[in-house]
Amino acid sequence: MATTSLPFLEDRGRLKLKVENRIKNVFVTQSEESRHGHQIDVKHIPVVTETSSKVLEAGVNTLQKTLVLKKQAELDEVDKQLALKRQEFKSSVQALAQRKSELEIKQQQTKERAMKFEKFVAENEVKRCRALNKYEVAWEQNNLKQKEIEGLTEQLKQLRARHQVLKERMTKYKIYEDYLMKTLDCLPSTFRDSGSDSLAMPIIRRHETLSITNQELLQCLGHLEEEVEDGQRKLQTMKQEHIIKKLMANKDLSELQSELESLKEKNKQAEVNLLMEQGLSRDKIEEVGSLFMAINNLAELCYIPTYGPLQNMSVLTKMDMVKEYILDKADMEKRARGLMDSGSEMTSRTALTDKKGRGSMKSIGSKTQIKSSSKVSGKSETMG
Template sequence: MTTSSLPFLDNRDCLKLKVENRTRNIFVTQSEDTRHREEKDVNHIPVVTETASRVLEAGVNTLRKTLVLKKQAELDEVDKLLALKRQEFKSCVEALAQRKSELEIKQQQTKERAMKFEKFVAENEVKRCRALKKYEAAQEQNILKQRAIEDLTEQLKQLQARQQVLKDRMTKYKIYEDYLMKTLDYLPSTYLDNGSESLVMPIIRRHETLSITNRELLQRLGRLEEEVEEGQRQLQTMTQEHSIKKLIANKELSELQSELETLKEKNKQAEVNLLMEQGLSREKVEEVGRLLMAVNNLAEQCYIPGYGPLENMNVLTMMGMVKMEAGSLVSRREDISSLFPEQTPGAKHKDLSSQFSSVRKVRGDGNCFYRAFCFAHMESVLHNARALQRFKDKITESGKVLSSAGFDENSFKHHLITVVNVLEQCQGDEQEDTLLRLFNEQTTSDSVVQYLRLLTSAHLQNHADFFRNFVEAPNLQAYCCQEVETMAMECDHVDILALSEALDICIHVVSMEGNEQELAHHIIPEGAEPSLHLLYQTSHYNILYPRPYH
């Protein structure tokens, strides 16, 4: 294949493009006068051929019209826009009204649906409550049935056990059945035809008779046992009544003995007066009269109800009363001979001296028993810490006895605190002097006595069925209020028994009243070991101390 080459152009000048200068056309709005420079190859073509003044005048008019037209066009445009906006607003209002109506419809539908839903919820709640109650009832029924099943199961087990026991018993007694059946085989064929003449019938009737007799004897034995128990209770009641009557009789006897001794003393005084009238000098008679008058005056000023009526007292009794009134509430221990008159002691005094070594005198102000009782018992347990604590616990718990009898706590609380304080001080040092000092403080000692009186009254009222038969007042409550709770009232035998039972303390009362030759001993309650010994003489109580046994 051959290639041909392009022709080579050597003359480059002939290929140059030659462009001629052409004139440019320019539209001008200025006049030639106002142009400052001339440009070549430029053809100025005037747009406005009129003069400047004419052009300016015509331009102003044209500008105003143009502006008016422009404003008119703008106004038309605004009117169109306003119409469009009005149309759009109207459409929006219509759409809004339609949406509002739709919204109201939907709201009404929502309310209806809400009401239906609430009704549905309420019905469901009722159904739920009903279902819960039904479930609870079913649960209770299930529990009851389960318990019944357990009970029946237990009964079934018991019946099965009972059945097994009966089976075992039947098995055990089977030999007797076999024996009887074999016995029947050996009996004659005419045995059952004899009827009442059978040999077994008398034995059966005898057994029935013996069984009936045995039951009657057992019933009779039960009745006899009940009668014996009733008799024992009556015997115990009669024993207590006898004890009370015995105490009352001893009291009456002591009062009669006191009257007898008073009459004897008056007789002696009359004899002395007779002797004085017969042979004594006038001066001695006047001196004795002055002394007797002084003693009587002192006795009137220092009168203590526990010594009895003033007109029945002899001179020695009056002097002893004056001495006691001038002294302390509880004296120190004195020799037993201090109780004896100056004349030769009688058989009772000798007997008392042989059994007791010393005496502690208590003021005869009507509270002598309660004061002597409490002091003597506390003195007996003063060096026994356990016994003293038991007595303190008993006193503390006795407040419940007063409350059960109807006493207001404010009426006895202060006295109870006083008794407990006395016990606590005695527990602190265990000294007889402390106990003696406390019982000789009038306020403390009287507060202790008042509490014991209230406790006695409460015990009497709590056991009114027994004690009401031994008081002479219209009723037991009146007796307690007038004779027991009131300070300075003499203590009766019923009160002694009640206080002894209330505090579980045994008392030994040695009475100088009654038979002139023998002392009367009373253990309250009977058969117990006394922890304190009191001497009863002319309606007054003192504390006795027995001689040690060798």
């Protein structure tokens, strides 16, 4: 444990030394007589009667021997402070132990309170669930009762309306009742008998049977109307289903027709390939191949977009396209000639000579193309 530094003590005055006549400083080997003699030359040593702590508190400059007293005083002071610290530590330990016990007691009390609170919360939760279930049951019952009340009020309204109608009908037929009562009063007593042998009973029974028959007929009419409505709905659904099936059948038929056309084209191509493989010579095959290449080249040069893509065209379609292209060019040439005739003579002559040359060349080319197309068509027909 570290020693605490002592505080600086202020000077409280000088020390009061008490000089007493004590025994002289003699050697132990001296005799007692010599000890008591010659007291005149003896120097008395001042004796400090104060304690070391008081000496140090006075702040007197001491010798080296007094340093031991100073350290002893410091050690005593430190021991005192250590004892005080130990006492304080012991008291603080006791206080902490007491506080710990109090805290343990409080913790135990808190746990008990927490357990009680949890139990209270659980009981409240159970009560809340019960109350909620009761509320839901009561709410459902209230809704049912409310619906019953609404239904009963609706029935009451209907009954009141029926009562009002019957009341109005009674007031309406009151005059007839009065008339009948007056008529009964005027009739003889034989007609007033209300027994089974009275004359009015057959009429009443006949009226009752007719009214019952009328009600039955009205019920049958209502059933028949419902059946007619059901039949009309079924007929409408059947018509819609028939239309849908018809459309689907038409779609399937068109798809089958397109497949049939494609199969026919494939069959023709297969027959041509078969004939070429079976009976045709190499020269004929080369000639036909060159003709097909020429037709394809002409079709590429004379392509018309209205005929569709060139890859999907047949040979006859390509030839028809080339023919139409040549006829269009010839028609354009005729129109150009007619327009050029209205011009000047020199221009017309030069234009006519040029056009004649071009026309002759084009006619020769068109004739050769027409001849080649006719040959190809004839060969294709023979091959077909």
